[in-house]
Amino acid sequence: MRTHVVDHPLVAHKLTTLRDERTDSPTFRNLTDELVTLLAYEATRDVRVEPQEIRTPVAATTGVRLARPRPLVVPILRAGLGMLDGMMRLLPTAEVGFLGMVRNEETLQASTYAERLPEDLSGRQCYVLDPMLATGGTLAAAIRFLVDRGADHITAVCLLTAPEGCARLEELLQDLEVPVTVVTAAMDERLDEKGYIVPGLGDAGDRLYGLAE
Numbered sequence: 001m002r003t004h005v006v007d008h009p010l011v012a013h014k015l016t017t018l019r020d021e022r023t024d025s026p027t028f029r030n031l032t033d034e035l036v037t038l039l040a041y042e043a044t045r046d047v048r049v050e051p052q053e054i055r056t057p058v059a060a061t062t063g064v065r066l067a068r069p070r071p072l073v074v075p076i077l078r079a080g081l082g083m084l085d086g087m088m089r090l091l092p093t094a095e096v097g098f099l100g101m102v103r104n105e106e107t108l109q110a111s112t113y114a115e116r117l118p119e120d121l122s123g124r125q126c127y128v129l130d131p132m133l134a135t136g137g138t139l140a141a142a143i144r145f146l147v148d149r150g151a152d153h154i155t156a157v158c159l160l161t162a163p164e165g166c167a168r169l170e171e172l173l174q175d176l177e178v179p180v181t182v183v184t185a186a187m188d189e190r191l192d193e194k195g196y197i198v199p200g201l202g203d204a205g206d207r208l209y210g211l212a213e
């Protein structure tokens, strides 16, 4: 597994406002959207392309287009939904599948409550969207689900990651032969006793969709 922390002053600037407890839900949603587009640029660095012959007004030339089958973007509900538009801005022709997952706040175990994905993902590049990689349980289960269906290339886009979660993800997925990359805006310090990322940004789903108020 490869973890890529995007080191860019605009990412750091937007992330700081995102973390701030005074940031309201509408601003949080906008910043998430902007941050994801910046991360998506890095996350799609190895998206598959194929040659395409075109004519410019001046001459014939060979360029590229996105290869078939199209990439699949998978937001993990609820909080991952806030990342979908930012990702689709760069990959407008991607297909979208959905996974609904929730972490039990006592046991920290992830469970799946909804799934709407193509049955056969053979040969598909998948981009998993989830703002928080905390203990890693949610992302590990989501990635295994996609690989079991045939996905052969996984990139997870996460706003924040915790070192403990990255280590656990690597351990849980060590038997996979599929390349897995995590692209993130920051690797934070640690998890607290409730499994929250420190300093983190709190509960991403609640901050996006306002259920905390």
Ligand SMILES: O=P(O)(O)OC[C@H]1O[C@H](OP(=O)(O)OP(=O)(O)O)[C@H](O)[C@@H]1O
Pocket (backbone or CB within 6 Å): 076, 077, 078, 079, 080, 101, 102, 103, 104, 108, 110, 130, 131, 132, 133, 134, 135, 136, 137, 138, 139, 165, 195, 203, 204, 205, 206
């Ligand atoms: O790495 P983990 O320890 O598994 O935790 C991370 C998960 O927790 C949050 O979702 P949550 O369960 O709060 O669901 P929500 O998106 O509906 O708020 C977050 O969006 C991740 O999916």
Ligand SMILES: O=c1cc[nH]c(=O)[nH]1
Pocket (backbone or CB within 6 Å): 132, 134, 195, 196, 197, 198, 200, 201, 202, 203, 204, 205
């Ligand atoms: O810090 C955390 C950990 C899990 N889920 C969140 O939304 N935030």
Ligand SMILES: [Mg+2]
Pocket (backbone or CB within 6 Å): 079, 203, 204, 205, 206
């Ligand atoms: Mg939540």
